[in-house]
Each structure stands twice: as C-alpha cells, then as structure tokens.
Amino acid sequence: MSSTELSVAILGAxxxxxxxxxxxxxxxxxxxxxIKVAAVYSRSTSSAxxxxxxxxxxxxxxxxxxxxxxxxxxxxxDELLARSDIQAVIVVLPLGQQPEIVIKALKAGKHVLSExxxxxxxxxxxxxxxxxxxxxxxxxxxxxxxxxxxxxxxxRAAAEAVHSGKIGxxxxxxxxxxxxxxxxxxxxxxxxxxxxxxxxxxxxxxxxHSMAVLRTILPSPVASVSGHxxxxxxxxxxxxxxxxxxxLDSGAHxxxxxxxxxxxxxxxxxxxxxxxxxxxxxxTSGKNEAGVHGWTVKTVVGAKDPKEEKQFYKVQGIENEx
Numbered sequence: 366m367s368s369t370e371l372s373v374a375i376l377g378a379x380x381x382x383x384x385x386x387x388x389x390x391x392x393x394x395x396x397x398x399x400i401k402v403a404a405v406y407s408r409s410t411s412s413a414x415x416x417x418x419x420x421x422x423x424x425x426x427x428x429x430x431x432x433x434x435x436x437x438x439x440x441x442x443d444e445l446l447a448r449s450d451i452q453a454v455i456v457v458l459p460l461g462q463q464p465e466i467v468i469k470a471l472k473a474g475k476h477v478l479s480e481x482x483x484x485x486x487x488x489x490x491x492x493x494x495x496x497x498x499x500x501x502x503x504x505x506x507x508x509x510x511x512x513x514x515x516x517x518x519x520x521r522a523a524a525e526a527v528h529s530g531k532i533g534x535x536x537x538x539x540x541x542x543x544x545x546x547x548x549x550x551x552x553x554x555x556x557x558x559x560x561x562x563x564x565x566x567x568x569x570x571x572x573x574h575s576m577a578v579l580r581t582i583l584p585s586p587v588a589s590v591s592g593h594x595x596x597x598x599x600x601x602x603x604x605x606x607x608x609x610x611x612x613l614d615s616g617a618h619x620x621x622x623x624x625x626x627x628x629x630x631x632x633x634x635x636x637x638x639x640x641x642x643x644x645x646x647x648x649t650s651g652k653n654e655a656g657v658h659g660w661t662v663k664t665v666v667g668a669k670d671p672k673e674e675k676q677f678y679k680v681q682g683i684e685n686e687x
Contacts, residue, residue: 370399372450376442376466377457378407378416380551381480386455387416387423389683394424400687402430403451406442410434442466446473453478455511455687459556460570461485464493467508471501477508478687481573486564513682514577519660522678523639523648524582526664533643535584538619540637542575545627548600559600566603567625568594575623578637578648585615597626644671653677 375382382405393400402420407413410432417430433445445451446469453476456466464484470477483490497508514520527535546553546567553559558570565572592609596602606624627633637648644666652658659679665671
C-alpha cells in the first residue's frame with residue numbers, strides 16, 4: 366500500500382456491501398482514487414468469506430482480503446480494529462447494531478462511514494452524535510452517515526439551482542415516492558427487516574433518502590410537520606405509508622408522500638417539484654434512453670415565455686460519499 370492509499374475494512378456482508386459498496390469502490394479505483402479493501406467482517410464466516418470472494422473478483426485484486434467473523438476458530442472484530450494498517454471502516458450492519466460498532470471503531474482510532482439511519486430512534490441517535498462530537502471529532506476522526514442521495518450530482522445540481530435563486534423564492538413544494546415491496550423482494554428478505562427491532566420499518570430505513578433530498582434542496586430548515594401514517598400491508602410493520610404537511614422557517618410549505626405499499630410496480634413513482642416565485646424545478650429518478658440510471662433536473666423559468674432547461678446526471682452518490 367502506498368503512503369497515500371486509504372486502507373478500509375467492510376463491516377457487514379449483506380446485499381448493500383456486495384451490490385452497492387463494492388461497485389462504488391471499483392468505480393473509485395477506476396478513477397484512480399487510491400483506496401484498498403484490506404479486510405471484511407461478518408458475524409458468520411460463510412458470509413464474510415463470500416464478500417471477500419466478491420471483492421476479489423469485482424476489484425480484480427492481486428492479494429487476499431482477510432476474513433474476520435464471530436466464529437470461535439476465527440479472529441473477530443476486535444482483532445480487525447487493532448490492525449494499524451486499516452485507517453477506516455465502512456459499517457453496513459443491521460441498524461440496531463450500528464451505534465455500538467461505530468463507537469468501537471472510533472475508540473480504535475478508525476474513521477467511520479456507517480449506513481443510514483443514524484440509529485434505531487432519535488434518543489439513540491442524539492446520544493451517538495453527542496459522543497462523537499465531544500470525544501472523537503476533537504481527535505480528528507471522521508464519522509459520516511452514508512446518505513448517498515445528498516451526494517448525488519443530480520440532487521446537488523437541483524440544490525444549486527434553488528439556492529442560487531433560479532426559480533425565485535421557494536413558495537411551495539411536493540415530494541412523492543411510492544414503492545412496491547413484496548415478500549419476495551431481496552430488500553425484504555433480510556431478518557432485520559422482516560422482524561425489525563426499530564421504529565418506522567421501511568419508512569425509516571428508506572424514507573431517510575427522501576428526507577435527504579428535501580434537506581439538500583430546500584434553502585430553509587423545517588419549522589413544523591403534521592401528518593398521518595398507516596399500515597396497508599401487514600408484513601411491512603409498523604407503518605408503510607405516510608402523508609404529511611411540512612412548513613419551513615421561511616414560510617414555504619409542501620406535501621410529502623412516502624409509501625412502500627403500492628399494489629404493483631406499475632404504481633411506483635419518484636418525483637420532487639419545488640415551485641418558486643419565478644418558476645419551478647422538477648427532479649425525477651429513472652433511466653435515460655441509454656438505460657443509464659440517474660436523476661433528471663428540469664427547470665422552467667418565466668411567465669409569458671417560459672424557458673425550459675433539462676439535464677440528466679448519472680447516479681454516483683455511493684462512490685461520492687465514500
């Protein structure tokens with residue numbers, strides 16, 4: 366490893382580690398970003414070994430990725446965190462376990478990128494943030510919650526347009542994200558989602574992305590929220606849908622609709638519209654004509670002769686956050 370290369374370990378060997386983090390690291394390496402996966406950890410040796418093999422193949426490594434697990438015949442997380450050659454860890458473990466692991470990694474002197482949300486409830490999240498701010502941030506350690514939407518080029522471009530005043534002063538807005546989740550979905554077929562030990566269910570785990578969109582784009586903080594949540598599909602406990610009215614400090618207000626209870630994929634949608642005094646901005650996600658997944662930002666400005674501009678941005682949020 367060169368003196369400038371970042372050596373990381375991945376803690377957790379689920380879907381996201383394999384299908385999101387590894388491809389993102391591969392993209393960074395292809396862009397000549399000096400980053401190396403040195404080790405992986407999971408509770409079971411089999412899952413950790415499978416991730417190490419996936420890393421070997423997808424990253425085209427010429428060295429072996431060390432496997433750590435909780436098996437009695439293996440070195441575990443403590444031994445991994447004791448390695449001086451590993452500077453940072455990417456934590457992709459079940460939500461209920463993450464705060465403890467984040468603190469353990471920080472105590473070991475590692476920089477941390479942990480999956481969203483911060484914790485299973487507000488109290489635990491605030492305690493974790495306070496501990497980091499008072500004990501580990503002063504030591505120069507970096508902890509970031511891995512919210513990839515706020516790192517997406519398309520969403521950042523939308524934010525720049527709104528914050529620069531391109532559509533005038535924000536008057537009102539609407540965000541609607543409706544998803545179809547059945548019991549065969551790979552996103553559902555994980556034990557920590559089928560029997561969650563945290564409040565909010567999919568609305569918490571997935572809804573934070575939508576909140577990141579609004580938090581990034583809107584130029585004023587939230588002043589109040591009122592809404593109604595419900596459960597349409599019993600297997601998506603405790604709630605799977607919410608509609609709310611959001612008011613900002615600036616006086617602007619909007620509607621936010623989140624649901625994972627669409628009757629089929631045909632009902633799925635994802636869009637955000639920000640309306641200002643001089644025009645509006647529309648943000649949508651999907652594939653372009655070439656089949657590339659990304660975000661489309663459209664602005665329409667002017668009253669008598671509206672001028673429309675549209676730009677597509679390829680998805681890059683995960684590699685950007687890493």
